[in-house]
């Protein structure tokens with residue numbers, strides 16, 4: 001989140017929430033240039049917010065967490081279950097299959113997108129950020145995932161408020177984390193980071 005704020009898709013935006021969609025789902029909130037950590041560092045753990053009561057079991061022990069429905073791990077598990085297959089594969093491979101016309105793969109990715117949309121609507125109502133960013137490997141699924149996510153999120157937001165929903169994909173890919181760490185490091189020694197590099 002900090003990397004994207006400093007050098008990427010959230011430059012100059014004063015309130016941003018980022019979903020990082022990968023094997024798990026994480027998140028981060030930047031307000032006025034500062035990452036909001038919460039008291040014990042778990043702020044932004046959007047992956048463990050519950051989007052489906054009695055939904056599938058999450059690694060954390062609860063049911064219906066966003067991570068149990070929309071992470072890469074969930075996409076793979078749902079695909080394997082629907083196809084009754086034991087062969088191991090990656091979320092990227094499920095997405096490739098969806099692109100090639102595998103209807104089950106497309107449906108699994110769409111369902112993940114809809115769950116993500118519920119998470120996005122929740123964040124929108126709770127934080128009302130100027131921008132919501134989507135990053136992480138699973139976000140590379142592109143339209144297949146993001147269209148249903150945006151559609152679902154919009155359907156959960158009152159019409160008069162929908163125009164305030166802004167969603168973008170991150171720009172920095174795997175470099176976002178290291179740039180964010182650099183940003184924190186520079187700031188901790190008092191460098192004016194917007195002049196640095």
Ligand SMILES: [Zn+2]
Nearest residue numbers: 048058060065
């Ligand atoms: Zn969980």
